């Protein structure tokens with residue numbers, strides 16, 4: 001199917017995922033515009049990771065549909081996977097391979113042309129030079145996160161899905177990663193969907209926030225809209241209101 005700029009970059013339609021008797025995602029529908037950054041917010045177990053996995057085509061929905069760049073992920077994901085990428089602290093790279101070897105493997109998987117030059121450019125950009133030829137398993141958490149970001153950017157993706165991109169990073173490194181993501185999005189016109197527990201990060205990076213609770217959309221809007229709607233001074237307070245079911249009290 002042909003995709004044009006007028007279409008949403010990511011669309012979820014009545015998405016449901018059951019794990020046995022647990023309904024992890026319960027009828028989600030949303031459409032994300034190209035070039036936007038959206039956060040999925042919600043407490044532990046709200047369904048964020050499951051939603052991202054379904055958008056990537058890693059987990060099949062029980063029912064409903066996901067389209068990325070106009071492509072149905074259940075049937076034709078191979079048409080579009082090379083235009084997307086994913087970062088998660090929960091997905092580890094082979095430990096004994098060096099950073100360069102890992103990036104080479106992923107670059108080949110994505111069919112990246114001029115791969116050596118691409119890795120050199122990412123290493124310069126993300127400051128990986130000092131440990132490019134060290135075993136990936138021996139890096140610190142912050143270094144691993146930078147490598148994970150390099151992996152996520154290896155194919156210059158139009159759509160990026162990030163599961164807690166700055167989890168376990170010191171504030172300085174986390175801030176540096178955020179700036180990088182922001183610059184990448186602006187330069188590439190990329191669409192970003194991220195799950196995060198860091199409200200400051202979401203306020204800074206995202207133009208839209210989808211708040212999930214028990215696999216359903218509880219609220220949806222820009223950070224400023226949500227803060228105003230709940231009569232709060234920041235997103236952390238809104239998050240607590242939503243988690244504790246205090247919307248009515250705020251009205």
Ligand SMILES: Nc1ncnc2c1ncn2[C@@H]1O[C@H](COP(=O)(O)OP(=O)(O)OP(=O)(O)O)[C@@H](O)[C@H]1O
Nearest residue numbers: 019022023024042043044045046047048049050051
């Ligand atoms: N592979 C699985 N098998 C069975 N149940 C699962 C599986 N993955 C997730 N679940 C369940 O689905 C629900 C949603 O989990 P999910 O990981 O999507 O939530 P989350 O919002 O990402 O949470 P967190 O903030 O803790 O990462 C939870 O009740 C979880 O226990």
